[in-house]
Amino acid sequence: MPRFFIDRPVFAWVIAIIIMVAGGLSILALPIEQYPRIAPPAVQISATYPGASAQTVENTVTQVIEQKMNGLDHLRYMSSTSDSAGNVAITLTFDPE
Numbered sequence: 001m002p003r004f005f006i007d008r009p010v011f012a013w014v015i016a017i018i019i020m021v022a023g024g025l026s027i028l029a030l031p032i033e034q035y036p037r038i039a040p041p042a043v044q045i046s047a048t049y050p051g052a053s054a055q056t057v058e059n060t061v062t063q064v065i066e067q068k069m070n071g072l073d074h075l076r077y078m079s080s081t082s083d084s085a086g087n088v089a090i091t092l093t094f095d096p097e
Helices: 002-007 009-029 054-069
Strands: 042-048 075-082 087-094
Touching: 002 009, 042 054, 054 075, 054 087
Parallel strands: none
Antiparallel strands: 042 087, 075 087
């Protein structure tokens, strides 16, 4: 492969120039915003309590985890769901810094 370009230097230069022009046009086409949209960082916690009802999972697992996570720095909001299969999903969303 290198021999091909060594034998044809003009072809190599043309390809290099085309790549540079395409890169320059790509830079001009990039959107620039003063305040771009940034998705806030989030953490999801999952737990399983087999055989427990939704109310039992809520009282013994979900509330305990929520109380421990409540004092975290930069925590924007927290949401949780518990189902009758004993599954818990807690999502913590933080302020972007």
